[in-house]
Amino acid sequence: xxxxxxxxxxxxxxxxxxxxxxxxxxxxxxxxxxxxxxxxxxxxxxxxxxxxxxxxxxxxxxxxxxxxxxxxxxxxxxxxxxxxxxxxxxxxxxxxxxxxxxxxxxxxxxxxxxxxxxxxxxxxxxxxxxxxxxxxxxxxxxxxxxxxxxxxxxxxxxxxxxxxxxxxxxxxxxxxxxxxxxxxxxxxxxxxxxxxxxxxxxxxxxxxxxxxxxxxxxxxxxxxxxxxxxxxxxxxxxxxxxxxxxxxxxxxxxxxxxxxxxxxxxxxxxxxxxxxxxxxxxxxxxxxxxxxxxxxxxxxxxxxxxxxxxxxxxxxxxxxxxxxxxxxxxxxxxxxxxxxxxxxxxxxxxxxxxxxxxxxxxxxxxxx
Numbered sequence: 001x002x003x004x005x006x007x008x009x010x011x012x013x014x015x016x017x018x019x020x021x022x023x024x025x026x027x028x029x030x031x032x033x034x035x036x037x038x039x040x041x042x043x044x045x046x047x048x049x050x051x052x053x054x055x056x057x058x059x060x061x062x063x064x065x066x067x068x069x070x071x072x073x074x075x076x077x078x079x080x081x082x083x084x085x086x087x088x089x090x091x092x093x094x095x096x097x098x099x100x101x102x103x104x105x106x107x108x109x110x111x112x113x114x115x116x117x118x119x120x121x122x123x124x125x126x127x128x129x130x131x132x133x134x135x136x137x138x139x140x141x142x143x144x145x146x147x148x149x150x151x152x153x154x155x156x157x158x159x160x161x162x163x164x165x166x167x168x169x170x171x172x173x174x175x176x177x178x179x180x181x182x183x184x185x186x187x188x189x190x191x192x193x194x195x196x197x198x199x200x201x202x203x204x205x206x207x208x209x210x211x212x213x214x215x216x217x218x219x220x221x222x223x224x225x226x227x228x229x230x231x232x233x234x235x236x237x238x239x240x241x242x243x244x245x246x247x248x249x250x251x252x253x254x255x256x257x258x259x260x261x262x263x264x265x266x267x268x269x270x271x272x273x274x275x276x277x278x279x280x281x282x283x284x285x286x287x288x289x290x291x292x293x294x295x296x297x298x299x300x301x302x303x304x305x306x307x308x309x310x311x312x313x314x315x316x317x318x319x320x321x322x323x324x325x326x327x328x329x330x331x332x333x334x335x336x337x338x339x340x341x342x343x344x345x346x347x348x349x350x351x352x353x354x355x356x357x358x359x360x361x362x363x364x365x366x367x368x
Contacts, residue, residue, distance in 0.1 A: 061309035
């Protein structure tokens, strides 16, 4: 924290309100909006405010902030890919003199603004999407996205049981590097037992070869389509993939809205989802795990955005009031792991990186 700035603010409060030094120490001296009211103040900056995942994250942050008496300002980019919108909100948090920022970073393009916030004394926590590099923020609270992707890849290989995999890959972007994008996609391939190239690069592995998980078998990937992580993008991306090869039997999707669009395109093409083709995804929102129960998605990795946001607000409040900063808990020691479960009603013994849960369990623990 910027202790010199905070110290002057505390001194001003002492003289203005004639409080004792002890009483002032118990109050939070980083004022919301720079107005000197003594509240801990935090900004939550998501990628957009329409994706149910980010809506749930916003609700989780509001609930925890209300519980702790933290002032919270919530904003987002206008859509997935709006780097400048996030940069503007970071700069606003700095100008308000807030204590910290929670952010689902859009891409590496926001790194400079994040560093500016840290230099100004704000504690910055990434949620869901790790920054690249990881130490661009103070800490990240997230699902292990590589493990989430790996789990659905292991499941898909088990379900195929030696059958050739003809794969469609529906990702977020094709014009920028985002860790959640490459980690889920390449995690999926790794889970199937396909040799990937560089983790940070999507599409540099051989277009055909063998997968080794479970019974193993041949594979070819047909397409790597950017979808914007939304339903319409999933539909058009899947249509493009089918135009290249109508025999696709495995569809990896970056998230469940993308999966819904893909399933609609498959059905329009006369494909029976769950029979002719399997669809796997990541998110675990209520609509997504209900789709697992109904059969339009066969497996999805569930993550916990409310938990991420709640823990983030709690951490900044603790730091701002003199407590210790959180520590990383992930296997590789680079982030705070908020957990993942594989949701499916057709469990496979090939899945080793996550607990498998029936759809009803995931519905009971879903967000959105």
